[in-house]
Amino acid sequence: MSHRLGHKRHGSIDLLEVIGVVNEKGSQGYLPPVHTPLTYDYVLVANNVHDASSETFKKQVAFVNALKSKKLKISKIPDDEKVFYGIKAPKEIFEQYRYLLKVSDACNWSYEQQGCVPLSTRIRIVNFILHHTCISDTGEYLQDLMKKNVFEAEFCLHEKKEQKELRKSWARWTACFQGQPITNVRNYFGEKVALYYLWLGWYTFLLIPAAVLGVIVFLYGLAFYNTSPLIKEVCDSNTIMCPLCDKCKVWHLSEICDYAKVNLLFDNEGTVAFAMFMAVWATVFLEFWKRHRASYVCEWKVFDWSEEEEELIMEIVNNPDCEPKQHKHSYLRSILVMVFVTFMLVLIIGLAHALVVFRVIAAVQLTDSSWEFVSDHASLVALMLGAVLHYLTITIMTRVNRIVAIKLCDIERVRSNAGTERSFTVKMFTFQFFTLFSSLIYTAFFLGRINGHPGKYTKLVGKWRLEECHPGGCLIDLFIQMAVIMVLKQIINNVFEITGPWLSRWMKRRKLSRKKRRCVNCYVKENQEPKVGMQLCDNCKLQDLQRNYRLNKVDCFSLFNEFLEMVIQFSFTTIFVAAFPLAPLLALLNNIIEIRLDAIKMVSLERRLVPQKTNNIGVWTTVLEAVGVLAVIANGLVIGISSDFIPRLVYKYYYGPCYNSTEPSVNCMSGYINNTLSTVQVNDPGLNFHLSQLMTDEIHNVTHCSYKDYRSSEDYSLTPQFWLILAVRLAFVILFEHVVVICKFIAAWFVPSSSLQVKNTRLHDKLKRLKEELSGETFY
Template identity: 75%
Template sequence: MPGHKRQPSIELLELMGVVRENGNDQALLPPVHTPLSYDYVLVAKIIENKEREAFKKQTEYIEELKKKNMRVTKILDDDLVFYGIQAPKEIFEKYRYLLKVSDACNWSSDQNIVPLSTRIRIVHFILNHTPIYSGETLRDLMKIKVFDAKFCLHEKKKQRELKESWARWTACLQGQPITAVRNYFGEKVALYYLWLGWYTYLLIPPAVIGIVVFLYGLAFFNSSPLIKEVCEADTIMCPLCDKGCKVWQLSDTCTYAKVSQLFDNNGTVFFAMFMAVWATLFMAFWKRHRASFVCEWKVSDWCEEEEELILEIVNNADCEPKIYRHSYLRSTLVLICVTVMILVIIGLTHALVVFRVIAAVLLAEGSWEFLSTYSNAGAMMLGAVLHYLIIIVMTRINRIVAMKLCEIEETRSFAATEKSFTVKMFTFQFFTYFSSLFYVAFFLGRINGHPGGYVRIAGKWRLEECHPSGCLTDLFIQMAIIMVLKQTISNVFEFAGPWLCRWFKRRRTQKLQRKCAHCYLKDESEAKQGAELCDNCKLRDWLSNYRLNDVDSFSLFNEFLEMVIQFSFTTIFVAAFPLAPLLALVNNIIEIRLDAIKMVTLERRLVPKKTNDIGVWTDVLEAIGVLAVIANGLVIGISSDFIPRLVYQYRYGPCANGTVTDIDCMVGYINNTLSIARMDDQSTKNDFSSYQMMTPHGWNATYCSYKDYRSHEDYSLTPQFWLILAVRFAFVILFEHIVVIFKFIAAWFVPSAPMVVKNDRLFDKLNRLKEELRSFEA
């Protein structure tokens, strides 16, 4: 039509790197094999004074890159200067050749084009190992703000494909395109999502069984003699603190007893054994699952040290290898610092104990009747919330300390630093999360003493006691609050933060999009040159990536740490919280898409890293599996009332003589677990006052009951206590031996790799040897 400006065709737009998305022309980076693609981008503040040291170092570093035949494109924008880095083809040819002749050969002969992910990894290594005259590298220059940022560019086309097939909320119940993720983000990121997806999938059986155990306890709400005995009792219980606490009736804890029945029942033992074996099967099947993908990606024989040597040679043919060193002095210093840090974290657990004790007293003295009645439960919940706040603060401190300790070690390579940091950071985080839980599980109510001999903090405040329905309820409350707060609040901040940052930066990006569209919409005869000549479009893409949230080498570590801590919650104390696998399953379904959306659209592109395993996390997960066996055995044997009930049923209950009766065998169990303290006893007169012994009915009690197995006369431990203690330890030993045997059988029964994978690797090695022989004979 005359006067109408002809628009370029869709094919031409795609050739230029422009596609139409949601009605707008979006510029894409050109295909990776064209000379227009950039392997890396450096960003710096514009320095007006050329005599400044920072400007000289910036210029010197760029000149060093050019000496290595790097093509550097410089674009200015307001107060920023962008350097687009393109590596010469010769660098990648060297890498391909060295990889082919190495022992860990995994490069297919039909791969003639180096993928952009590999190019990025090589250029990233070269940039970080290119020093200037003063010996400073890029990391040093960034610390002193010579450069403001460094990043590799998102590929718009592949980014859009990943967004449509993976990084969207509507794909929550779909599978993951792991190979596409690997091609874009590298093997390290792909293996994280592969592991997370496999972990989520295998959480389905324990989640279902956990619900069954929960419903099993729910089914006995109305028929359980233990609940009836608590809810219908008129037993007067001793005050839970010295000042402000009154005597109370056992029936006041009726709700507490019902909650306890939901998870402290006979099904808990089976569930704990199942989860201990599940942890082993999970690791065994994960290794098989991983082996299939690693074989497909041709990285089965990949060696981290050899990869590092190849990159060193590619960067500098005259390089010298970094030799291994070990210093007993530095190792001793690091060990001492780690021990001190762990003791500090355990000290915070003691502070939480003091807080709960004081909070219970203050709530008991308060004017609100509801809070004073449930002062102990309220103190426990407040303690759990405070514990969560301590976790947030200590996470930052732990990270700083772990990094400083890695600097003291002077590790040989970044991979060694990452491994050392992972072990230290996980150790600190584990103690931060679980110290308080271990206290509640194994010490709460067992070191508080008895009437006339209570253990007090600073000689003033009595330690906490367990409710007659058991201490496991307190552990359940702690775990439930921490897991719910951690998973919900963390996910909200994890997604909302990057999203808000992108929203605030969108106006500038849209302005550049309009400039780029104007640049591209020319006559078709000129459009082919537009992709090379239009700096606005390059700048638009670079600014778009620059304004995304920054990532570093430890960004993936944060995701792994979060999930491994959750794995610990799901396995170690699962006997106290059967619904933990269900919460983990729901969280992980959301977490996979949340991490994918954040990584694809809200953050800068991670540097693709090659690997064939999840690294030291495998050892951490196996250690957690072993600890889960020990912890669950101790929780059932020592923390729960399973053993005392068993002893009562067959030794002290109405069915102990073996005769058939029409009475439930557990009738009278609650009264059997209580001991009596008398007011007229001289040893208890300092613990109770007439005000404290005033009952809700208005009369003074002459005695009260407390949970323990002690004599009424001299408060000595009864023979029943020693019998129960012996059975407890016998059960723990038996439980752990049985589960360990099952774990070894399961690990032996399930091969670490499918036979198809082993055969494929066998034939692949044979074909490569034959090819080398033919080359030799030729």
């Protein structure tokens, strides 16, 4: 039996293959196939400057000479408008790299030491040399030259044969329910990209049980809401409710019959169990992911690989006389970063408050609308408009957050590239998290709880009354916001992800001259790799370079953006899942599309990403663990504070008819709705109700109205029942979080991060390496 999920076992197809998590026939000691050598390891593109006296031309020449001084071979292939510099590194550089790997403290026993330096490694080394080479006179690096338009683009070439194979087996829509060739992806794009798709596939696979259970919880509420005594009590009620805003009118409780049914779909006993399940699920997902990842990095021989160790090796390969970058720490810089981060968080939270103000003012204005539906449902329409505006805010702030995070990393001056990436990831995720969840946190825990009571309403600048929870329940507000944001975010993002690259490539093709020059010296078709030994003429080389140049640009943020999108989705799926049990189902459907969408972009529509080596998903693991902890806290608070689960529980066992009755025919929840309502006399001078608010076409001669709260009808003070419910709420939150945290620790302990086969394989490899070292050593 194979040690990895995803293999075919005993003639059956593993479920992982069906949904497209993995589909490989790997084996221990696997070596990547030998690629047909490309013409160049890397390509620089610049405008074809004919004036040899211009500053741009001089800098181009100076940088090319600097590369030649490092023994890189440079070929210049001019076009009518562009000039392509094909860069190829000599064998000696890679031999030096292999030797340094062998003697290093980490990165041992990788396939580079076993007689083969794959193209992905060649590209990575050349890319490092290019970005760490400067013009001696001015000290300008490639990044500086590109900002000054000395060079327009840089990229590594797609391999036609491997690209075609990936397109056929992976990067196409008809492969949505087929497996992912993870090892082939790794050989072509590097371990970093491969682990992203491995993680995304594993996340998608484990969403299946969460989505199924979420649908069951939804169907449970759907099956019983018609027969629920709570629904009947609302729908048959003649209770007159107080106005919900300063311009609103009194209304019958029975008017929210449909909304009460919707609220019960997501606020029932099944939701509590589902929230506990999802909190534990987040831990199980991460622990099984660590185990799943370990089997692959062990097979790829990168289990002990160190990013900072390889960075040192690259620096020596680039410059044998380099000096080590010293570890430094500045308290002043740390304080500055902390101050700016705090300022950004205050700004983001301020935007969430601005959305609250928008909804308050919009609800008042919509009440005067000439459209009857809008005026009758002003609060609901204002809530949906606020959710759409929240989405637009998220889109704008995403760009702002990235710029600020980059600037803060520049202030920190982290020593290594790996450290810079970790620092940027943490800052960017923190900003994005608050951008997306600040408004949801307000809706879940503050909406309707700080707006006061009749006679003492809280008002903005003494004019606009704060918004109430939806009459059907506070969870409806949270559900609507989550549904709008998740659906809009996923649909719009996917539309832009697929149409953006297509349109960009189409426009670039239109702008570029499409002069086709048929090559008579070699017959190389568009999607074929030249045969071994075949010499490409300049025209064929130029066509291949132009084909890669026309593809969409990629940068260091390309993969980061995909990770950030999926981790934010993971946060939505786990943190407020108690209010939206269908979130895992939406995430599952989105991810099935997302895997192929990202694959099509990377293989067919974008330039080839520079292959990066790694053995994990980096700081994202820590981020996911933090989200798992937040999921426990948030779901406990949503059930204990926001939902009516605790008030119903207290009523059933302490205030309801079953408390003193032993008759089995008594409905324990009878009278619950009226128990949650407080009553006021409308002629109380402190209430300031307008006469127009107290009369409708159906309601006349109103003497009293009700509102949802536990207050005395005389002095509006809180009743003992309120304090009892509050105490039970707090006790439930503490109990819920402790029970779930214990379950999380048990799950983490029960699932080891590496399987026994992985441990035995590593032990075998280390023993084999030590024996080989011993056999090659001479003792005196």
